[in-house]
Amino acid sequence: MTDNDHTHDGNPSQSGNHHHGHDHGHAHGHTPDPDFDWAAMADLLELEGETHSPYVQQAVAELTHLTPRRILDIGSGPGVAACRLAATFPQAEVTAVDGAPELLARAGERAGRLGVRLRTQQADFPEGLTGLGPADLVWSGQALHHVGDQQGVVKQLAGLLEPGGVLAVVEGGLPARWLPRDLGFGRPGLQERFDAAQADRFSRMRAELPGSVAVVEDWPGMLRAAGLTDARSRTFLVDHPAPLADGPRQFARRSLERARQTLAELLDAEDRATLDRLLDPADPAGVDRRTDLFLLTAKTVHFGTAAA
Numbered sequence: 001m002t003d004n005d006h007t008h009d010g011n012p013s014q015s016g017n018h019h020h021g022h023d024h025g026h027a028h029g030h031t032p033d034p035d036f037d038w039a040a041m042a043d044l045l046e047l048e049g050e051t052h053s054p055y056v057q058q059a060v061a062e063l064t065h066l067t068p069r070r071i072l073d074i075g076s077g078p079g080v081a082a083c084r085l086a087a088t089f090p091q092a093e094v095t096a097v098d099g100a101p102e103l104l105a106r107a108g109e110r111a112g113r114l115g116v117r118l119r120t121q122q123a124d125f126p127e128g129l130t131g132l133g134p135a136d137l138v139w140s141g142q143a144l145h146h147v148g149d150q151q152g153v154v155k156q157l158a159g160l161l162e163p164g165g166v167l168a169v170v171e172g173g174l175p176a177r178w179l180p181r182d183l184g185f186g187r188p189g190l191q192e193r194f195d196a197a198q199a200d201r202f203s204r205m206r207a208e209l210p211g212s213v214a215v216v217e218d219w220p221g222m223l224r225a226a227g228l229t230d231a232r233s234r235t236f237l238v239d240h241p242a243p244l245a246d247g248p249r250q251f252a253r254r255s256l257e258r259a260r261q262t263l264a265e266l267l268d269a270e271d272r273a274t275l276d277r278l279l280d281p282a283d284p285a286g287v288d289r290r291t292d293l294f295l296l297t298a299k300t301v302h303f304g305t306a307a308a
Contacts, residue, residue, distance in 0.1 A: 049080025075143035079107025186274030228304030
């Protein structure tokens with residue numbers, strides 16, 4: 001059952017805070033291209049959420065000691081984590097919060113398919129946070145690094161908590177690995193060069209955000225600075241071994257396509273040619289046909305508790 005309460009307290013042109021990897025986010029409070037393909041973005045975000053769902057399941061298991069009455073997923077995107085929270089805590093009112101109505105509609109559809117109860121609420125990030133609270137559990141997955149003042153938004157999220165409530169922030173972890181170091185063609189170590197290019201692009205993104213504030217990204221320390229206690233971090237493995245099933249394999253293709261688009265200027269001609277071959281559906285060594293394609297990554301979740 002879905003309870004899709006679309007509360008429009010923000011400008012829908014100011015997109016939500018969904019981010020997958022360090023090259024896909026579009027949550028900068030900007031006005032998107034009117035021709036932006038929201039259906040394709042929603043498909044990719046949902047595919048990513050499903051592929052990464054093992055870490056969400058493990059992280060939510062860390063919270064089963066709670067008996068929350070109200071849960072907020074800030075930057076829910078198409079609602080994969082929100083639906084997991086709704087399934088784990090069926091007694092709670094779970095609200096998926098995002099700036100993009102197209103993604104909230106997808107979250108409602110997903111909840112209907114899974115038979116869980118989910119509300120949706122449109123709100124800008126971080127401007128629309130003040131009208132959301134209070135909650136016993138606030139979850140925010142890979143969203144905060146899209147805000148210039150990360151410490152400030154941690155404080156805002158902490159302010160939504162009921163006494164004894166928990167804030168769970170997903171930030172960091174390990175870069176994904178899909179392929180052997182030596183592919184059999186091109187220069188070995190392609191993904192390590194991806195990492196360097198991604199890090200450079202991410203640093204530029206952070207520097208260009210409105211009101212960007214440099215901060216030591218010690219997330220438990222940031223949670224403590226926001227007045228939370230019992231601040232801790234846990235890292236959860238996502239391990240899809242070779243040969244990949246269809247869903248994770250499609251996500252691998254989409255991720256490499258995105259890397260080809262966003263990192264081309266940071267890669268040399270040989271690496272671009274290697275990517276083109278990997279993405280060639282007719283090539284036996286491409287990602288669609290390789291039997292050695294896998295997914296190994298890790299996601300870090302930082303937990304903090306409001307004083308009782």
